[in-house]
Amino acid sequence: MSLDDAEIERLYAYPDTGRPWVRTNFVATLDGAAHAEDGRSGSLGGDVDTRVFHVLRSLADVIVVGAGTARIEGYGPGDVPIAVVSRRLDIPERLVVPGQLVITTADAPADRIEHLRETVDVIALGRGRVDWVAVLAELADRGWHRVLCEGGPTLHGELVALDLVDEVCLTIAPVLAAGDAPRIAHGAQSVDRAMRLGHCVAAEDVLLTRWVRERA
Incomplete structure (x- = not known):
């Protein structure tokens, strides 16, 4: 077909x-x-x-992707915001640009979170692991349902x-x-x-x- x-x-x-x-x-x-x-x-x-x-x-x-996959597959910015998931905050440099997001935990390294927030939006929710229910609610608050x-x-x-x-x-x-x-x-x-x-x-x-x- x-x-x-x-x-x-x-x-x-x-x-x-x-x-x-x-x-x-x-x-x-x-x-x-x-x-x-x-x-x-x-x-x-x-x-x-x-x-x-x-x-x-x-x-x-919004597109959600793990940092490892983003790195291996060579992700870069596109028309739709990309939210990179990483607890260690090892974000591919190509995605540390305005308009992109990072999803991590609230207990991720504070200095690294603040550094990233100079360029991208960071959603830091959950301790030890990402609180995905709260993250989805945050995305919905931005009008991102899909x-x-x-x-x-x-x-x-x-x-x-x-x-x-x-x-x-x-x-x-x-x-x-x-x-x-x-x-x-x-x-x-x-x-x-x-x-x-x-x-x-x-x-x-x-x-x-x-x-x-x-x-x-």
């Missing part, structure tokens, strides 16, 4: 819930690897996944464990990888979060799937 950008926008339109809606976006191989041989996920899904990636970004109010999380697997696993993921957009690449690459989510605890299939579209040998959290 051939998809144009208008059809991709229709497939991935955010619901109007009146609250923050957390969407995550990943690509994985047939055997579950979250990145290719080069250690990057961006090289897995081909042209159609790249197009979906950019459309999803255009639909979001939240797009692009990983990595540790951040994704944390949000899954807290049952804060409303939707997973997963591109399945026609590749077998083996090796020891991580899954799209991992963490210290196992959970069971039921999802329903929103859509499954075959395009250029790639499967574009969207899964929505079943909530009471």
Whole structure:
């Protein structure tokens, strides 16, 4: 099936819930690897996944990403604010520019927080770990309800464990990888979060799937 950008926008339109809606976006191989041989996920899904990636970004109010993923994938500023998550505040320099955000804990190094606040906005909530419920409330106060999380697997696993993921957009690449690459989510605890299939579209040998959290 051939998809144009208008059809991709229709497939991935955010619901109007009146609250923050957390969407995550990943690509994985047939055997579950979250990145290719080069250690990057961006090289897995081909042209159609790249197009979906950019459309999803255009639909979001804010993009949330772990510092490690931002560094490996070469993130830079775009049209949508990027909120980099880091407890150690090791933020890629390309993202320490006006208009971007940092999400960290309240007990992160105070001098580093103040230094970053000279250039970017810093949301520091929670002690020992980020208080994601409070962070989402803060984003909502800014009018940012359409939240797009692009990983990595540790951040994704944390949000899954807290049952804060409303939707997973997963591109399945026609590749077998083996090796020891991580899954799209991992963490210290196992959970069971039921999802329903929103859509499954075959395009250029790639499967574009969207899964929505079943909530009471």
